[in-house]
Amino acid sequence: MAQxxxxxxxxxxxxxxxxxxxxxxxxxxxxxxxxxxxDVSASERDQEILTRHLGLDQPLAMQYGLYVRNIALGDFGxxxxxxxxxxxxxxxxxxxxxxxxxxxxFLSVLxxxxxxxYSAVRRGGPLDRAAxxxxxxxxxxxxxxxxxxxxxxxxxxxxxxxAGGRGGPLHLILPAxxxxxxxxxxxxxxxxxxxxxxxxxxxxxxxxxxxxxxxxVLWKHGLRNALLPVVxxxxxxxxxxxxxxxxxxxxxxxxxxxxxxxxxxxxxDYPIVQAGVLVLAALYLTGNLFVDLLYSYLNPRIRHYxx
Amino acid sequence: MFAPYLAPHSPTDGDIVKKSIxxxxxxxxxSEHPLGTDRFGRDxxxxxxxxxxxxLLVSLVAIGVAGTLGTLLxxxxxxxxxxxDALLMRLxxxxxxxxxxxxxxxxxxxxEPSFRNVVLxxxxxxxxxxxxxIRGETLxxxxxxxxxxxxxxxxxxxxxxxxxxxxxxxxTLLVISTLQVGYVIxxxxxxxxxxxGVPPPNPxxxxxxADGRGFLATAWWISLFPGLxxxxxxxxxxxxxxxxxxxxDPKLRQASGATATDAAAAMAHAPGDxxxxxxxxxxx
Numbered sequence: 001m002a003q004x005x006x007x008x009x010x011x012x013x014x015x016x017x018x019x020x021x022x023x024x025x026x027x028x029x030x031x032x033x034x035x036x037x038x039d040v041s042a043s044e045r046d047q048e049i050l051t052r053h054l055g056l057d058q059p060l061a062m063q064y065g066l067y068v069r070n071i072a073l074g075d076f077g078x079x080x081x082x083x084x085x086x087x088x089x090x091x092x093x094x095x096x097x098x099x100x101x102x103x104x105x106f107l108s109v110l111x112x113x114x115x116x117x118y119s120a121v122r123r124g125g126p127l128d129r130a131a132x133x134x135x136x137x138x139x140x141x142x143x144x145x146x147x148x149x150x151x152x153x154x155x156x157x158x159x160x161x162x163a164g165g166r167g168g169p170l171h172l173i174l175p176a177x178x179x180x181x182x183x184x185x186x187x188x189x190x191x192x193x194x195x196x197x198x199x200x201x202x203x204x205x206x207x208x209x210x211x212x213x214x215x216x217v218l219w220k221h222g223l224r225n226a227l228l229p230v231v232x233x234x235x236x237x238x239x240x241x242x243x244x245x246x247x248x249x250x251x252x253x254x255x256x257x258x259x260x261x262x263x264x265x266x267x268x269d270y271p272i273v274q275a276g277v278l279v280l281a282a283l284y285l286t287g288n289l290f291v292d293l294l295y296s297y298l299n300p301r302i303r304h305y306x307x
Numbered sequence: 308m309f310a311p312y313l314a315p316h317s318p319t320d321g322d323i324v325k326k327s328i329x330x331x332x333x334x335x336x337x338s339e340h341p342l343g344t345d346r347f348g349r350d351x352x353x354x355x356x357x358x359x360x361x362x363l364l365v366s367l368v369a370i371g372v373a374g375t376l377g378t379l380l381x382x383x384x385x386x387x388x389x390x391x392d393a394l395l396m397r398l399x400x401x402x403x404x405x406x407x408x409x410x411x412x413x414x415x416x417x418x419e420p421s422f423r424n425v426v427l428x429x430x431x432x433x434x435x436x437x438x439x440x441i442r443g444e445t446l447x448x449x450x451x452x453x454x455x456x457x458x459x460x461x462x463x464x465x466x467x468x469x470x471x472x473x474x475x476x477x478x479t480l481l482v483i484s485t486l487q488v489g490y491v492i493x494x495x496x497x498x499x500x501x502x503x504g505v506p507p508p509n510p511x512x513x514x515x516x517a518d519g520r521g522f523l524a525t526a527w528w529i530s531l532f533p534g535l536x537x538x539x540x541x542x543x544x545x546x547x548x549x550x551x552x553x554x555x556d557p558k559l560r561q562a563s564g565a566t567a568t569d570a571a572a573a574m575a576h577a578p579g580d581x582x583x584x585x586x587x588x589x590x591x
Contacts, residue, residue: 019410142537142541156527
């Protein structure tokens with residue numbers, strides 16, 4: 001277990017380093033930041049001073065080292081447009097992304113788990129078949145298109161829900177559903193197959209023989225045992241949302257981190273892009289790590305399982 | 308493929324006089340443009356038909372590149388074992404753990420959107436999925452008697468991989484490829500939608516959907532139809548992939564969720580990952 005733990009943590013650190021390197025290389029490829037920072041009328045001398053100030057006259061390896069060190073210290077520099085520290089921008093936008101992610105996660109569990117459970121219990125029944133269609137569609141639907149169609153229907157045609165922006169709980173419904181549909185379909189499939197496996201087991205038969213009410217059998221004995229993969233999956237989803245939120249946030253004009261990154265790409269405000277990507281990637285990777293550790297803790301088999 | 312013969316109009320030349328004509332069944336619609344026109348007066352049906360070319364081409368080329376690279380690395384890792392395997396699989400783990408959409412958006416945006424860059428970035432993010440599965444297959448095939456015989460006969464590793472191992476992993480390769488097509492179409496659509504896909508005036512579906520965003524209230528069909536085309540295409544490909552998997556390769560059935568969605572991929576990755584790690588730990 002200790003070996004697995006150390007290996008897994010090490011791998012996460014390596015992944016993070018890969019992301020950092022990708023971002024570093026990309027920003028160097030995207031042109032000289034000096035030209036972006038300075039006015040067109042800036043003299044040669046000004047350019048030289050700024051180049052030295054930014055450390056761009058150093059050898060590339062040195063620049064890279066400095067870059068990694070600054071990131072490790074939490075220093076992401078300043079926005080080119082607003083001149084404010086990048087960390088401030090990120091801190092402003094992160095809560096919106098987290099709010100949307102958490103809501104979407106609960107929504108997909110709320111939809112996926114009961115539907116998956118009942119379609120397993122009434123296997124082959126109308127609900128099972130409907131749930132199957134729901135799941136297959138969910139995995140083939142372009143998220144951004146679903147978002148637009150929801151806006152069209154609920155926002156434009158019916159006019160009952162706001163089409164975008166962040167505000168009260170009403171503003172959350174459409175984006176959270178858009179973000180959550182894809183994953184509620186996956187949770188549904190997962191719950192269904194886990195539940196089917198559990199329902200065929202001896203302890204369920206025994207519980208039924210004992211004469212326990214069917215609801216107790218299903219919820220207490222059945223779901224509880226089927227829930228392990230679902231719970232770990234839900235955590236993973238949340239992490240996934242953070243990365244995938246770029247799309248949903250764009251569709252619904254949701255003032256989160258994903259949209260900040262996209263806006264900054266258009267305005268070529270690369271310090272913000274860098275920091276945003278790194279923050280999201282860090283959340284994503286630590287989330288993955290957490291899930292893997294949780295999973296191996298809850299399910300000792302995978303620690304010793306060999307191919 | 309048959310876009311030039313099927314499409315009634317040019318996908319890129321529009322007539323501004325005929326802009327935003329609704330589809331045929333609506334009041335102002337006409338039979339010349341069954342699905343209406345967009346805000347530049349370009350025929351929607353023709354653009355959707357041409358757009359299928361971009362989606363399919365991007366996914367075929369990207370999967371071709373990713374599949375070749377992934378298969379090659381998977382074969383080598385599985386056959387050689389030991390340190391090579393350990394290193395390549397760590398690389399694969401890292402590749403699989405990156406947030407796909409985010410990295411793709413940033414990479415394409417910074418490196419200037421073009422057909423080539425879109426394909427390259429998608430391929431770069433996709434190859435680990437191939438490498439992992441092919442490696443697993445190779446490990447199984449390697450244990451077969453005919454491989455041992457070839458080794459005894461003094462054949463080179465390259466020869467054995469080419470003649471004995473590769474033909475045996477082809478069904479798996481076929482299944483993974485099909486299951487990835489839908490995913491790549493969605494990814495390409497997402498990139499186009501965010502404005503970092505194949506650049507205009509090419510009629511990419513994602514781009515068309517984004518075009519109609521501002522006109523949802525007045526010209527909803529500009530966004531609706533390309534999305535519907537995308538949904539149906541991905542649906543068809545996914546169903547075909549599921550069918551192929553069930554018929555060609557029962558071993559992959561476990562990983563069903565893995566391919567259709569990124570989240571599910573990560574899920575299959577979590578438990579499916581452990582055996583690979585256990586095996587390499589034992590090897591080392």
